[in-house]
Amino acid sequence: MASHDELRVVNDAGKLSSFRFTDTSLLIGRETKKTLEVPLKQVIWAEHAKDTLEVHFLARKNKNSSLGLVKASGRVYQDDDPLVDTWIVNLMDKAYDGRGVKQSRRLKVLINPHGGQGKAVSLFRKKVEPILLTAHCSLDVTYTTHSKHAFDIAKDLSLSDYDAVVVVSGDGLVHEILNGFAEHTHPLKALNIPLSPVPTGSGNGLSCNLLGIQDAFDVSAAALNAIKGRPMKTDLFSFTQSGTRRFSFLSQAIGLMADLDIGTEHLRWMGDTRFIVGFLRGVVRYTPCPVTLSIKPVESEKPKLIEKWQEARAAPISLSTDASEEETSGGLPPLKFDSKSQDNDGWIKFDKPLLYVYAGQGPYVGRDLMQFPLSLPDDGLIDVVAQELSSRGDMLKAMDGAEKGSPFWLPGQHYYKAQAYRITPHSKKGCLSIDGEAYPFEEYQVEVHPKLGTLLSMHGRYATEFKLLKPPRQS
Numbered sequence: 260m261a262s263h264d265e266l267r268v269v270n271d272a273g274k275l276s277s278f279r280f281t282d283t284s285l286l287i288g289r290e291t292k293k294t295l296e297v298p299l300k301q302v303i304w305a306e307h308a309k310d311t312l313e314v315h316f317l318a319r320k321n322k323n324s325s326l327g328l329v330k331a332s333g334r335v336y337q338d339d340d341p342l343v344d345t346w347i348v349n350l351m352d353k354a355y356d357g358r359g360v361k362q363s364r365r366l367k368v369l370i371n372p373h374g375g376q377g378k379a380v381s382l383f384r385k386k387v388e389p390i391l392l393t394a395h396c397s398l399d400v401t402y403t404t405h406s407k408h409a410f411d412i413a414k415d416l417s418l419s420d421y422d423a424v425v426v427v428s429g430d431g432l433v434h435e436i437l438n439g440f441a442e443h444t445h446p447l448k449a450l451n452i453p454l455s456p457v458p459t460g461s462g463n464g465l466s467c468n469l470l471g472i473q474d475a476f477d478v479s480a481a482a483l484n485a486i487k488g489r490p491m492k493t494d495l496f497s498f499t500q501s502g503t504r505r506f507s508f509l510s511q512a513i514g515l516m517a518d519l520d521i522g523t524e525h526l527r528w529m530g531d532t533r534f535i536v537g538f539l540r541g542v543v544r545y546t547p548c549p550v551t552l553s554i555k556p557v558e559s560e561k562p563k564l565i566e567k568w569q570e571a572r573a574a575p576i577s578l579s580t581d582a583s584e585e586e587t588s589g590g591l592p593p594l595k596f597d598s599k600s601q602d603n604d605g606w607i608k609f610d611k612p613l614l615y616v617y618a619g620q621g622p623y624v625g626r627d628l629m630q631f632p633l634s635l636p637d638d639g640l641i642d643v644v645a646q647e648l649s650s651r652g653d654m655l656k657a658m659d660g661a662e663k664g665s666p667f668w669l670p671g672q673h674y675y676k677a678q679a680y681r682i683t684p685h686s687k688k689g690c691l692s693i694d695g696e697a698y699p700f701e702e703y704q705v706e707v708h709p710k711l712g713t714l715l716s717m718h719g720r721y722a723t724e725f726k727l728l729k730p731p732r733q734s
């Protein structure tokens with residue numbers, strides 16, 4: 260007789276297997292093969308129909324492959340049949356409640372058929388939808404038909420109908436949804452609904468940050484995040500331009516780093532390779548970025564920044580709890596530093612010629628560039644990178660190891676943690692990219708709102724570590 264936490268099952272080929280689980284893994288013992296160990300966080304459903312047990316999970320064929328949906332099943336050994344239903348309840352409790360996650364989430368799904376290389380619809384239908392349905396999630400799917408469609412849907416979303424919004428697109432659609440939420444009649448409640456991206460755009464910075472670099476473009480890993488991710492609070496940024504306030508969640512770029520994004524829209528067919536092509540073109544042109552940068556910094560010395568980041572990363576991960584009715588009942592936080600405010604205390608001006616200014620949060624802005632290696636999702640600060648107009652050689656050197664954050668150590672790269680900053684252009688022509696979307700090349704100001712947004716995360720923090728904690732040796 261098997262123990263209470265073990266079921267014996269006979270598969271179609273007549274081979275006997277055993278199913279059991281620990282606090283962290285499902286273990287499938289097979290007659291002639293090695294025991295299969297699946298992390299419980301990857302178990303998405305189990306059921307018992309007639310005398311058959313089915314367990315569904317995501318697994319990798321080998322350690323470098325992407326996740327795939329797997330069903331392990333078989334006829335339950337007669338003696339064990341009375342145990343099956345309790346066994347399933349216990350497994351599902353551990354796989355879901357054990358993570359503080361409820362089963363069968365109600366998901367609003369927004370799909371941009373035109374993002375990136377135009378594969379969102381087929382990837383959703385072939386890979387994402389089967390996983391979400393296997394996990395018994397209820398899906399309310401909308402294919403966006405035009406720009407600002409997602410904004411309109413988010414603005415009027417019936418909040419109590421959904422546990423999360425799944426965004427099958429690049430960063431651009433996330434930007435629209437957050438701005439729609441900000442204009443919702445209950446903005447704080449709306450911004451408390453977690454977003455879960457599925458990477459099918461050309462810029463998928465948010466997916467890189469949440470899923471980690473190995474899984475950044477794995478839509479199955481993204482589906483798992485929608486099912487099993489936990490709400491993680493994230494800072495959002497007010498972006499104010501010509502008296503209009505919008506919200507940014509990822510980045511604001513001006514100068515070379517904006518040109519390489521906005522200026523390469525026609526190369527969309529290349530996927531994210533277009534950003535590398537744009538970067539090289541920018542280095543060849545080497546056009547100065549004609550702006551004044553003013554910042555309200557809290558820290559700018561690299562060793563101190565690293566020390567604080569290490570302390571924060573070493574702290575236990577705090578799980579976000581459900582926000583109370585009171586916490587989400589008000590309106591948006593007021594602006595502290597609008598451009599007319601007289602608060603000049605602690606502001607500094609960056610006074611060297613600039614090649615670009617890149618500010619934002621989340622280590623990755625794309626899979627090839629860890630631009631903000633010291634970013635934390637909810638430190639209430641924005642990471643501001645000011646790149647001096649140093650030399651083409653330096654910029655080319657920055658490409659080597661850019662995906663690991665090596666540009667952080669470039670001599671001409673200044674890194675600030677700030678509460679706010681302002682950009683004043685001195686020419687009429689140029690590109691400004693907010694979360695990858697084009698905005699007018701005009702004066703703007705950005706300030707941080709701690710923990711205003713909500714994302715789903717399997718890790719409770721950004722997934723990838725910054726490991727280059729010392730400057731590389733000069734050759």
Ligand SMILES: Nc1ncnc2c1ncn2[C@@H]1O[C@H](COP(=O)(O)OP(=O)(O)OP(=O)(O)O)[C@@H](O)[C@H]1O
Pocket residue numbers: 371372373374375376403404405406407408427428429430431432433435459460461462463527695696
């Ligand atoms: N059906 C549609 N037709 C055209 N544009 C759309 C449609 N749906 C959404 N958009 C626009 O697509 C842009 C966002 O695209 P998305 O987030 O999927 O990709 P991205 O990686 O940001 O950029 P890219 O579009 O370069 O792939 C937004 O500007 C949004 O308004």
